[in-house]
Amino acid sequence: MVHIGDLPEDLLLHLLSLVPGRDLIRNCRLVCSQWRDLVDVPTVWRRKCQWEGFLPRGQDRSVPNWKMFYFLCLKKRNLIKNPAAEAGLKHWVTIVHKDDEWNIKDLPGVDGREFPLPHVQKCFVTPLYWRSTKEQYIDLRKEGYWAELMDETKPDIVVKDWYIARYASGCRYTLTVQLLAENSMILETFEVPKEVIRQWNDAEWHEITHTFHNYPSGVRYIHFKHGSRGAKFRLNRYGVCVTNSGVTIGPEMAPRVGKETAPLTSSVLFGALGSNLEALTGRSAGFIPDNA
Structure with a gap:
């Protein structure tokens, strides 16, 4: 033997x-x-x-x-849970005014615009008149990213989001992502500049992306928050629509072409x-x- x-x-x-x-x-x-x-x-x-x-x-x-x-x-995977509304509002904490609420729509449902990625079938729709947001907190240790890995390697953290507005409705899209320490102290922030969408806009889907590089040591949580604030009053939910949000950690990879082996x-x-x-x-x- x-x-x-x-x-x-x-x-x-x-x-x-x-x-x-x-x-x-x-x-x-x-x-x-x-x-x-x-x-x-x-x-x-x-x-x-x-x-x-x-x-x-x-x-x-x-x-x-x-x-x-x-x-x-x-x-490497998307750390945002329920990014494309397939489970309704599950995993999201919403902040709205009075009786307003977020809604879920099938795609294409915003002026008939197809989403660029065919696997995305739904989107979140914000109430228009008041500022409305939804958010998630990501606990990196629970997701398998231990302290030494984050502090010594500092892998890239990539944030993505998609939004669209109705053709006839002006509004404002907002996105804020914060890297937080153990005590919730903000170590680094990415915030979309004031994105005012005019009435009679192009009604096209837009992608937002940002990569955190070489951030401070001590990152233990990621806070992702997005939403909108309406510019004109409407009785229906005509605010910004968002979907396919994402937070990934790790290097940028080429398309996988590995051998199939047991x-x-x-x-x-x-x-x-x-x-x-x-x-x-x-x-x-x-x-x-x-x-x-």
Whole structure:
């Protein structure tokens, strides 16, 4: 029977690159000093990114830390819950005046304008006359972004939002995004300049996007708030419509073109080599938090 120690290092390096990243850190890295050193080699993580289609986008494709790049790509997703009104107003806290309320409309529903992305089927509609907003607070630790990751790596935080106004209705679109510390102190803010939409406007969808780069250490929460304030009174809900909001954390990636391969878990790897995972590791690593 082949023993792990008999494998050529190049072959072992290749096998380790096929193991899921969490298994590499929590199990494989604890086997012995040789495996620890191999798991820490950038080649393993670069190969994992290539196999799984995680590649940097743009002309500058240099990656200073392939392991961190891999985990950030693996985690990357929209942190805004219910961004396109598919679940009504669930997950959103709304602030309105008196009996006003946000509404949900099917698309196309604003002067018949199609949304640029076909998978988006609904939008939120604000009351027109008074200032109306809705907001979400994102707890980064609950989403798997632990303190050391945010403070040492400071991955880009990308904010996106889409809005449109009725052709015959003037109003104002607002968006404010704040990076907050543990004590809710504001560390950095992005705010859309006063965006007044004139009556008889183009009634086209507009995208707002902003990237937080090299922000201060200590970011633990993200506060996302958007809405509108009407410029003219109407009895119907003719304020700004918003949808497809987004907050993502991590590097900009090229379109995924990774190979389709079955994952090689650490248990399968050890089993194939006639070894016992628990006997080799003796414990599970705490390098990556359980919710990561």
